[in-house]
Amino acid sequence: MNDLLFPTVGIAGIGLIGGSLAKDLRTFGLAGRILGWNRTPAHAERALELGLIDEALPTLADLAAQSDLLILAMPVDVLVRTLPALLDAARPDQTIIDVGSTKRALAEAVATHPNRPRYVACHPMAGTERSGPDAALDNLFRNRFTLLIDPDRSAPDALTRVRALWERVGAVLAEMTAAEHDRTAALLSHMPHVLAYALARTIKEAERNQALNARFAGGGLASMTRIAHSPISMWQPIFRQNKGPLLAAIDAFANHLAAFRKAIAEDDDALADLMR
Amino acid sequence: MNDLLFPTVGIAGIGLIGGSLAKDLRTFGLAGRILGWNRTPAHAERALELGLIDEALPTLADLAAQSDLLILAMPVDVLVRTLPALLDAARPDQTIIDVGSTKRALAEAVATHPNRPRYVACHPMAGTERSGPDAALDNLFRNRFTLLIDPDRSAPDALTRVRALWERVGAVLAEMTAAEHDRTAALLSHMPHVLAYALARTIKEAERNQALNARFAGGGLASMTRIAHSPISMWQPIFRQNKGPLLAAIDAFANHLAAFRKAIAEDDDALADLMR
Numbered sequence: 001m002n003d004l005l006f007p008t009v010g011i012a013g014i015g016l017i018g019g020s021l022a023k024d025l026r027t028f029g030l031a032g033r034i035l036g037w038n039r040t041p042a043h044a045e046r047a048l049e050l051g052l053i054d055e056a057l058p059t060l061a062d063l064a065a066q067s068d069l070l071i072l073a074m075p076v077d078v079l080v081r082t083l084p085a086l087l088d089a090a091r092p093d094q095t096i097i098d099v100g101s102t103k104r105a106l107a108e109a110v111a112t113h114p115n116r117p118r119y120v121a122c123h124p125m126a127g128t129e130r131s132g133p134d135a136a137l138d139n140l141f142r143n144r145f146t147l148l149i150d151p152d153r154s155a156p157d158a159l160t161r162v163r164a165l166w167e168r169v170g171a172v173l174a175e176m177t178a179a180e181h182d183r184t185a186a187l188l189s190h191m192p193h194v195l196a197y198a199l200a201r202t203i204k205e206a207e208r209n210q211a212l213n214a215r216f217a218g219g220g221l222a223s224m225t226r227i228a229h230s231p232i233s234m235w236q237p238i239f240r241q242n243k244g245p246l247l248a249a250i251d252a253f254a255n256h257l258a259a260f261r262k263a264i265a266e267d268d269d270a271l272a273d274l275m276r
Numbered sequence: 277m278n279d280l281l282f283p284t285v286g287i288a289g290i291g292l293i294g295g296s297l298a299k300d301l302r303t304f305g306l307a308g309r310i311l312g313w314n315r316t317p318a319h320a321e322r323a324l325e326l327g328l329i330d331e332a333l334p335t336l337a338d339l340a341a342q343s344d345l346l347i348l349a350m351p352v353d354v355l356v357r358t359l360p361a362l363l364d365a366a367r368p369d370q371t372i373i374d375v376g377s378t379k380r381a382l383a384e385a386v387a388t389h390p391n392r393p394r395y396v397a398c399h400p401m402a403g404t405e406r407s408g409p410d411a412a413l414d415n416l417f418r419n420r421f422t423l424l425i426d427p428d429r430s431a432p433d434a435l436t437r438v439r440a441l442w443e444r445v446g447a448v449l450a451e452m453t454a455a456e457h458d459r460t461a462a463l464l465s466h467m468p469h470v471l472a473y474a475l476a477r478t479i480k481e482a483e484r485n486q487a488l489n490a491r492f493a494g495g496g497l498a499s500m501t502r503i504a505h506s507p508i509s510m511w512q513p514i515f516r517q518n519k520g521p522l523l524a525a526i527d528a529f530a531n532h533l534a535a536f537r538k539a540i541a542e543d544d545d546a547l548a549d550l551m552r
Contacts, residue, residue: 125494145492188493192500197551198532216421217464218401220503224468227496232551239540256474275473275508
């Protein structure tokens with residue numbers, strides 16, 4: 001196998017994350033061949049045009065059958081429905097990873113599956129608000145954390161090679177349980193996305209009421225609403241699957257916002273303390 | 277005067293905005309000499325070192341006495357206290373502008389001042405979370421709006437030259453009343469800053485409770501909390517002076533956040549509509 005960690009890598013979902021991984025796999029010589037499949041066939045064709053993949057396969061089953069490493073970069077609702085069937089068909093030497101943003105539902109869906117050890121749950125904490133193969137970036141994972149979830153549930157050979165893959169693309173690894181992951185992701189990613197969506201909607205409504213020309217905004221608003229451009233088809237299932245931790249994170253934020261509101265309303269010296 | 281709009285420009289407060297204006301004034305040949313004064317003398321010295329200003333003056337009164345155009349880039353609480361006295365001493369050919377983020381309190385403080393026409397209220401909708409002379413940037417104002425507030429209260433000669441100055445540094449001008457300005461700024465800038473501070477505090481508290489390692493965060497959180505690094509000494513007076521519109525903007529946001537919370541809690545199909 002020489003320098004190739006995996007002779008054939010299959011990527012299901014060749015968008016921002018799948019496409020960026022494809023770029024790095026090639027750059028760092030971690031794959032012999034890179035195959036792709038996408039639910040939207042136009043994206044697979046575009047990924048082929050861009051040279052992200054060597055071949056686009058017609059079905060996910062075809063992709064899985066040919067892949068030594070199968071990377072699932074799909075919305076988390078699709079993952080929960082799809083992973084058990086892919087494990088049914090998994091070969092003893094095959095490794096399957098996902099890069100989804102929620103883990104508990106997925107962990108529960110495969111907890112008792114006899115082929116569970118062939119699966120390694122991963123969450124690279126990297127991305128942008130863009131999507132599709134044209135959003136793929138070189139070195140997206142470099143110096144960013146990739147979280148490995150419940151690693152003790154994976155086979156040692158699979159885990160070793162998946163760890164090596166992430167390290168070779170420059171990621172910093174950390175391990176945690178699915179429950180810890182979902183609470184962490186709720187606070188650091190999912191709740192901030194809800195705030196961005198709610199802020200974008202607040203501004204849009206004020207514009208509709210003609211109270212406002214949003215073109216006047218400086219860089220602060222753009223920076224706060226950037227991630228509200230993330231695709232709904234990806235984020236709605238995340239919010240649904242991580243409902244409990246997400247609601248807790250929203251409530252924690254709402255309490256802090258209420259404290260700021262009170263300090264502003266009462267012209268309270270506590271305001272400076274809150275800002276510190 | 278040739279190409280020099282103002283033979284001598286004085287800048288009170290040579291930080292991000294004052295320093296960036298100094299850079300552009302020089303680049304575009306809009307000032308003969310640039311004088312500076314800063315409440316923190318070390319900042320004035322640093323501005324001199326950086327070549328932002330030609331000379332640092334010991335007092336604001338000295339600066340005002342020597343300036344054809346006096347630019348006030350100071351916290352808004354200082355502005356309200358300072359502008360009336362500066363207008364007291366204003367010469368008939370002198371122009372004074374401010375670049376503060378709230379305007380109603382300032383407008384009221386000078387509404388009946390006999391020298392009110394020498395003052396032009398400006399708000400460039402540009403900036404970063406950084407502060408001090410080292411934060412100054414070239415072309416900070418290019419293609420960004422600068423709002424001119426209550427321009428009919430300014431003398432035509434002062435207004436004409438201030439408009440020309442902003443246009444020469446590439447700003448796009450828009451006009452509005454002080455009340456419109458403060459409502460606009462509350463929605464587009466002040467409330468988003470409160471959200472950033474409250475979000476940063478939520479994450480810090482979760483970290484303190486050891487529920488979280490915030491180093492795991494991806495780019496989304498960084499983007500949402502960037503402006504929470506803005507200096508408190510500048511932002512607390514903004515929040516205080518713009519209390520009414522700011523509380524209304526916070527409440528508008530809180531209502532939208534509550535709608536998202538409800539849709540997430542109830543697994544409601546309305547969620548996708550809210551996100552759109």
